[in-house]
Amino acid sequence: MPDLLSPALIMIVAAMAIGPAKGHLRTAVLLLAPLITLWAIWQVPDGVQGTVKFLSYNVEPVEGSALRRLFATVFALMVFVGGLYAFRLARWYELAAAYAYAAGAIGVCFAGDLIVLFLYWELMALFSTVVVWCGGTPAARAAGIRYAIMHLLGGVVLKVGIEGVLISTGSIEIRPLLATDFSTWMILCGILINAAAPPVSAWLADAYPEASPTGSVFLSAFTTKTAVLVLILLFPGEPVLIGVGLFMVVYGIVYALLENDIRRILAYSIVNQVGFMVCAVGIGTELALNGAAAHAFAHIIYKALLFMSAGVVIYRTGKTRCTELGGLYRTMPVTTICCIIGALAISSFPLTSGFTTKSLISLAAANEQMVWVYMTLTAASAGVFLHAGIKFPWFVFFQRDSGMRPKDAPWNMAAAMIIFAALCILLGVAPQWLYPFLPYPIEYEAYTAGKVVFYLQLLLFSGLAFFILLPLMKRTETISLDVDWLWRRAAPWLLQQGSRGLQPLLVFSASTWQSLEALSKRMAVNYLGQPETADSEERGLFARSWPIGATALWIAILLSAYVFIYYTD
Amino acid sequence: MSDSDSQDFLSRPQTIRRLWWGFSIVLALTVAAQLVIYVKGYFVVDGWFGFGAVYGFLSCLLMVLAAKALGYFLKKPADFYQQDEDDA
Structure with missing residues (x-):
């Protein structure tokens, strides 16, 4: 029986305990639950751990594999360090929601079939929305509603696909599919919505920056990366994903370059990084899937680190825009250094985790002789250094002196950042510690002199381009329109115009309705009495009082008629 | 740039000039490295x-x-x- 209990249940229990627990007990729950979950994750053996009857289906609550444990491990790690970062600042309900959200993500990792997967998927959608709402501002509430609509819609699309596959194949097993018919396309679309793929990628940059400084750290980790995991499980080698991934890679860079809000820059760079992984799943070779998994592992750590440093800046200064920030390195050395390490890691600079994981994806593209894919990914690597590697730390911590002299991070936030910064470097220096945990056996030499020289040229010259083109990248007090313009501006406008066009019809139907209402009132008064007067002599036909004898007579007549009809039939 | 800024090591024009020089040398070295690697x-x-x-x-x-x-x-x-x- 314990085999059938998913490690996610530990996180669910913890999420429920966070509210009632107070003081040190709550801290203990926050920090111990992810560690116990981590232990439980490594107790899950390979393969399906048994079945349970659920709504007449045999569902498989727990299935283990190297890939599933790898993702679950980094999720649990993320919860531990995120909990450490957030526990003194975040309100209890935000932490409880974040833990329930993480439980959903870990549950997806071990889901043995599509039904269990869908249940945990919706758990994530539900509680991540709560985390967005915990931002507490009117903007966060509005963004949370848009976020919820998008994810519930994605859930419905996914469910339609799952039901289609169930009907056509009779199986809810999780196995590699190709997008060949309506149902498999629906599953693919449902997953891609969570991966922030076009054309709906705007939800990510819309919602994550509106969460609280602590909430966005949790948000950055789970939704998109569970989507990557499920893509690896269900659609390895699906060619459509290569194109989708490349689009995301370029889109993320261009929008991040235009952006002024510091967390929105990071949000767009999530889309960019997830693009690398989606593209790798599309390539679909063992090396590419190893690359996608390894890159997701490294990405969660450095992206959370970057969101943590942004969170500290927002917490200390209350400012979120590049145009209001600058020169903070003077009083925030720890945050600055941790941010730079995260920025170097996301740029896949040698000796950081990004270098040892992203290069697997590039190599997989090169091995398959995909010239354009390889060249685009390489150009994108340079672009990542431009928008996240330099732009982000430069505008926040250097550029001009904003005059602000905020304190550095509180101890717990600093500790969380230092742990993740150390991991970024550790995975960069000793990638052989990560490689054995990848889904497929791998023999890969991360560091060759030629490769290091090539990447140093690529990255340092994109750095040169940044400083030369700096006048072109002057920050402006603007936002950039994304696809969400369609549902935030165009759709309401169309509705308004539409209802204006329908005005005569509405007026007509309103007048018809009024005359109908008057008619029914008249009829009621005629037959049922005069409702307004309590005791009127002129009652309606059916409202008058009748002598009891007349009633008895009528009943007798009716009964005799009934008996007569019954026997003559 | 105000006086308080020029006190700051990283804001001094001289430091910035030196950084540009250092950066240019590193750039040249990474390209030159390809001669031997x-x-x-x-x-x-x-x-x-x-x-x-x-x-x-x-x-x-x-x-x-x-x-x-x-x-x-x-x-x-x-x-x-x-x-x-x-x-x-």
């Missing part, structure tokens, strides 16, 4: 001398210009959506 190209061109440097610089230039051009259409005042929500 063999860079394996997967598609011929990417093994050419200084390809990484040129490709990195040009692709960034292209992306910045593309973003700049798109910015003319896509950039709106920061309160673009708030105006709507206030109207409603």
